[in-house]
Amino acid sequence: MTLPKNVGAMDRNIRLVAAGILILAGLMTGKIILDILGLIVLATGWLGFCPAYLPFKINTIKNSES
Structure with missing residues (x-):
């Protein structure tokens, strides 16, 4: 099963940066x-x-x- 792509390059880059920030914040706060x-x-x-x-x-x- 292949998933249809629906996330463009700009959207993808924003998601990757946001993910890094969320993961880092979670590690730092313990949440x-x-x-x-x-x-x-x-x-x-x-x-x-x-x-x-x-x-x-x-x-x-x-x-x-x-």
């Missing part, structure tokens, strides 16, 4: 929820697929990226 959220955001950025976009038919990939 596991921040680490879990960071891992979810990291996974969506790395895979290029966001399941939350599916019901709303959102696709941030520009035509030149596909």
Whole structure:
């Protein structure tokens, strides 16, 4: 099963930076929820697929990226 790509380059970069910040904040504060959220955001950025976009038919990939 292949996941349809629906996360564009800019969206992906923002997610990867946000994931790093969340994971780092979770490690520094000891709050596991921040680490879990960071891992979810990291996974969506790395895979290029966001399941939350599916019901709303959102696709941030520009035509030149596909």
